[in-house]
Amino acid sequence: MAPSAAPTRSAGRQRDGRTDAALIDAVLDLVGRGATLSGISFVAIAEHAGVSRNSLYRRWKTKDALYLDVLASLNRPLPALAGTSVLDDVAELLAVIIERSVDPRASQMLRALNAEASKFPQLHRRYFEEVVAPRRAVLIDLLERGVERGDIVNDVDVDFAASVLVAPILTSVAFNMTQDLDPKVTSRQIADLVFAGLAPRPTVD
Amino acid sequence: MAPSAAPTRSAGRQRDGRTDAALIDAVLDLVGRGATLSGISFVAIAEHAGVSRNSLYRRWKTKDALYLDVLASLNRPLPALAGTSVLDDVAELLAVIIERSVDPRASQMLRALNAEASKFPQLHRRYFEEVVAPRRAVLIDLLERGVERGDIVNDVDVDFAASVLVAPILTSVAFNMTQDLDPKVTSRQIADLVFAGLAPRPTVD
Amino acid sequence: MAPSAAPTRSAGRQRDGRTDAALIDAVLDLVGRGATLSGISFVAIAEHAGVSRNSLYRRWKTKDALYLDVLASLNRPLPALAGTSVLDDVAELLAVIIERSVDPRASQMLRALNAEASKFPQLHRRYFEEVVAPRRAVLIDLLERGVERGDIVNDVDVDFAASVLVAPILTSVAFNMTQDLDPKVTSRQIADLVFAGLAPRPTVD
Amino acid sequence: MAPSAAPTRSAGRQRDGRTDAALIDAVLDLVGRGATLSGISFVAIAEHAGVSRNSLYRRWKTKDALYLDVLASLNRPLPALAGTSVLDDVAELLAVIIERSVDPRASQMLRALNAEASKFPQLHRRYFEEVVAPRRAVLIDLLERGVERGDIVNDVDVDFAASVLVAPILTSVAFNMTQDLDPKVTSRQIADLVFAGLAPRPTVD
DNA sequence: ACTTAACCGAGACGGTACGTCGCGTCTTTTT
């Protein structure tokens, strides 16, 4: 969030809260249109938000500080899962991830961050810590419970398995091919394939 | 390759072939250092290559034309596979892909392209056609032969399976986390997991 | 003079009289430091006076209005002359003029006005009417009485003679060379020279 | 003059000499219109000259450097004097000084320099050294020869007398009242008055 | 050997975008 509102309101005109929102939104808009993090200028942001440069610079001195708040605005908590079966829960979680990843502004933000990780190392790290890691944590937890229940083989590297499950989604997002993703269909497709495996299973009958 | 060599060689001083190479190398260097495709300027490229702007503009009029030749310089044919078993071949192919994806200049070029796909649509397409597609083709071919041989279940969507197999690698590359990749280890890890599946298999005994 | 005190004193807090003085003083200070009339801003004046911009704008809406009051604050009536002889009186008057012209704030104000006469025509005129003209009037009156008494040749252009007498002083002031001026010495030097003339006089013996 | 043309012409495109002239002329024009030395911006100069800011900054890094060349462009050598009599020569010299001082661009430049002497001390000094001093030197030389010949009383402070002679002109210029000056009339008026003196002379008869 | 035409580096030039700064106005709280 923007500068924390001081409890003791000082004298002078108050900042217009809508300006903060408009500016953050402008950044997301520009990024969504294919702009680069380092390519976006304060001038462009202010103009796009319909705000004076002055008001922008007063709030954030550096791009890093601004982008940090932009990232924070993208973060939303995950919904609870049904909890019927591990397979279903995984599929459901993947569906949620897909839903959010499809948002063109968020996905382009991701690509921009990946491309300029060396210029914005702090941002790159924060993105993982605040957006990616929570999702991973939920998924890993899910898988571990699956192992306990016996629904998942116990010699598997849960951490790695989580990566494999999410990878197809992240790849589509990272390569700007989100049109291939469908929340319901793709999520189940992935879950089914990774759970069943490619190698044929001996028929029990 | 550089500008097509004119068949009718006219009089006058000849172009220095080393200049072409130096320029293309300069682009890769700048990209490798985290520069953006649209952020790189002809001026910067010429300076980095130690060449006059004149010599650069004489060769390529537009960035697209230049970057196209840069991309072409990254393309190398795939080596032949051992052909012992489908599982081994897949692992081996993944190992080759990892090896090449680890090159920091190529991987950063990929991230840059993904981030600016909307600004360089032609380049983005070409990259897939000339670099990604050939790899996929080999992998798909491999899987189809596996299905024919009975090493892979026949109700699987081969195309989708290929995506899942490559996804972990591409994700690491796209997210600038190639340090997690090891040609030998990771390739086998992926192949093993995807072939076996997460769900426990009934013991044959 | 400061804003006309409203006869009908309305309700509310009263204006602080010291603020008016501080603001006018701030202008003189800034001018004295070499600032230009058009270069000085309301903001700078308020800051220099340690007063809020609000309080300044409330008193004067335009620079001309403000500067007019600043000029008025510089005006002081001339002291009476001894009246012994015309030569002595002229020398004494010149001494007074020098004394006042040496004040760095007033002299710099003069230079500023001369430099920007075209931008502040009203001010430029007022300065002559209220500061220069009175001095000239006294001097001309003095010379005319000298002519009547026979102490000054009667074919002289009194107006022009006055100009010649004051010119060395004004020149020093206008050219920022007031260090060359000494009230007592310079005044007598001028008067002596202009009264005696350069051409040799026939010895009466 | 602008940067001294190096004898060994270096590589690259040559500078357009007309640009130098246009820029210096633009400064004089702006000053002539009442602009202040510190109030003029490089932007305004370049625009007024119809030249890109780039070309201006390339030639002069600081205002001082630029104004120095502007001043130099104002300097012209004095013509020779008739040499008939000291009185006539003085009048003639004063006439020349008036002629040159009437030029609105030069006179406004003088007022601007006087007003901002503290900000441009070097310029202020240079103006005296290169424009004022030469004139004074000629005048003083003239007066000294007058003393030798016996046309001027020998107990006079020649240096001070020169100041008194020029003062009326400089005052008119400094106070923006050049309309009072007429090369022929005023010059003789000053010379006559200062030579004859105000005090009546004993009739020789 | 001489001509000629393209290559090459250096640098001038116009244009433009950017970040900063300052100004004058407006808004809010306090006195």
Add this chain to the structure above:
DNA sequence: AAAAAGACGCGACGTACCGTCTCGGTTAAGT
């Protein structure tokens, strides 16, 4: 109502960079 504090829009400024251009010099093919 005065006063201080500070947000806000507007605009100008100096800088930096970009792509084009115009030079002088170099180099290699063709006469």
